[in-house]
Amino acid sequence: MKRVGVLTSGGDCQGLNSAIRGLAKGLYEYYGKKVEIYGIIDGYRGLINGEYRLMKPEDFSGILTRGGTILGTSRQPFKQMRVIDDETNVDKVAAMKKTYKDLKLDCLVVLGGNGTHKSANMLAEEGLHVVSMPKTIDNDIWGTDITFGFQSAVDIATHVIDCIHTTATSHGRVFIIECMGHKAGWLTLHAGIAGGADVILIPEIPYDIKKVIETVKARTKSGKTFSILAVAEGAISKDIAELPKKKKKEAIANMMYPSISYKIAHEIEEATGQETRVTVPGHFQRGGSPDAYDRFITTRFGAACAQLIIDEKYGFMTAMINGEVVPVPLSEVAGKLKCVPADSPIIRDAKSIGISFGD
Ligand code: F6P
Numbered sequence: 001m002k003r004v005g006v007l008t009s010g011g012d013c014q015g016l017n018s019a020i021r022g023l024a025k026g027l028y029e030y031y032g033k034k035v036e037i038y039g040i041i042d043g044y045r046g047l048i049n050g051e052y053r054l055m056k057p058e059d060f061s062g063i064l065t066r067g068g069t070i071l072g073t074s075r076q077p078f079k080q081m082r083v084i085d086d087e088t089n090v091d092k093v094a095a096m097k098k099t100y101k102d103l104k105l106d107c108l109v110v111l112g113g114n115g116t117h118k119s120a121n122m123l124a125e126e127g128l129h130v131v132s133m134p135k136t137i138d139n140d141i142w143g144t145d146i147t148f149g150f151q152s153a154v155d156i157a158t159h160v161i162d163c164i165h166t167t168a169t170s171h172g173r174v175f176i177i178e179c180m181g182h183k184a185g186w187l188t189l190h191a192g193i194a195g196g197a198d199v200i201l202i203p204e205i206p207y208d209i210k211k212v213i214e215t216v217k218a219r220t221k222s223g224k225t226f227s228i229l230a231v232a233e234g235a236i237s238k239d240i241a242e243l244p245k246k247k248k249k250e251a252i253a254n255m256m257y258p259s260i261s262y263k264i265a266h267e268i269e270e271a272t273g274q275e276t277r278v279t280v281p282g283h284f285q286r287g288g289s290p291d292a293y294d295r296f297i298t299t300r301f302g303a304a305c306a307q308l309i310i311d312e313k314y315g316f317m318t319a320m321i322n323g324e325v326v327p328v329p330l331s332e333v334a335g336k337l338k339c340v341p342a343d344s345p346i347i348r349d350a351k352s353i354g355i356s357f358g359d
Contacts, residue, residue, distance in 0.1 A: 022302020161195025
């Protein structure tokens with residue numbers, strides 16, 4: 001009997017269930033009744049607390065289009081993994097290894113983002129058989145061209161920009177749409193271009209507010225009555241970005257606005273006199289059904305993960321590189337972030353049609 005555990009960890013996104021389905025179908029197809037799949041409840045928390053359930057083949061039916069995760073998820077920061085909890089006195093790493101051993105697992109399949117991959121690699125280094133799939137709307141996992149959830153989130157954020165466009169036009173207003181992404185601006189960049197934003201501000205390119213205001217004023221001068229800005233939640237001004245690390249953290253924490261977009265909106269309104277509004281779709285971007293592309297890639301990631309297990313090839317993440325699903329060692333993925341490069345052709349093309357990045 002082959003015994004496989006599966007967990008989803010970190011912020012949820014579209015495509016988790018379709019990825020689990022792809023994995024399960026691949027395993028049942030090959031092993032038939034000779035495989036048991038254990039769903040670990042709420043991510044690493046369930047692995048620590050020994051909370052799991054034996055899944056049935058029917059659990060994986062009808063979930064291709066369902067958003068969220070049928071297994072539940074939680075955030076278990078990597079930094080805390082080796083810290084013994086004062087109250088509970090639980091050694092989390094030992095507890096996770098115990099659950100794995102108690103279940104007599106042959107492999108643990110982990111679906112998650114950056115933090116999840118650090119922990120997955122740690123468990124692999126501790127001797128567990130681990131394989132993984134790259135999940136996050138942020139698209140910032142190193143080693144893969146794309147993560148699942150990203151394209152569905154881009155679709156939603158683009159739809160928000162489309163809707164805002166019509167009301168911005170009617171009222172002749174400046175609108176800021178704040179997209180998720182604290183460290184990486186992929187979502188804002190893609191949705192901003194797809195939605196026809198005039199200004200795109202991402203964490204990788206610190207902005208100069210004067211340049212942003214200039215763009216808005218230039219549009220007004222040329223007869224355009226509205227402006228659309230796509231701003232990442234982690235967008236940062238040049239002034240703040242240049243501060244030493246500690247001071248930078250303090251400045252961000254002490255900001256007098258609910259988020260960076262409100263500060264930018266205030267500055268634009270003051271400088272231009274034009275009404276400026278902010279829309280924050282927030283977790284809406286992570287919700288609902290995966291789009292066709294995410295269903296397509298998650299089914300492939302799931303099938304590829306099943307194949308790794310069949311081949312007993314452990315310690316890998318399934319990555320998408322040039323349209324092919326390939327295994328990348330967890331040790332190479334863990335601890336790295338894939339940000340938008342300064343010389344990205346996407347930025348070059350966006351700038352060539354007049355989109356401002358505030359730099
Ligand atoms: O990592 C995915 C993500 O949606 C980020 O884009 C966002 O900054 C963060 O999670 C929000 O976290 P939480 O769901 O814990 O509020």
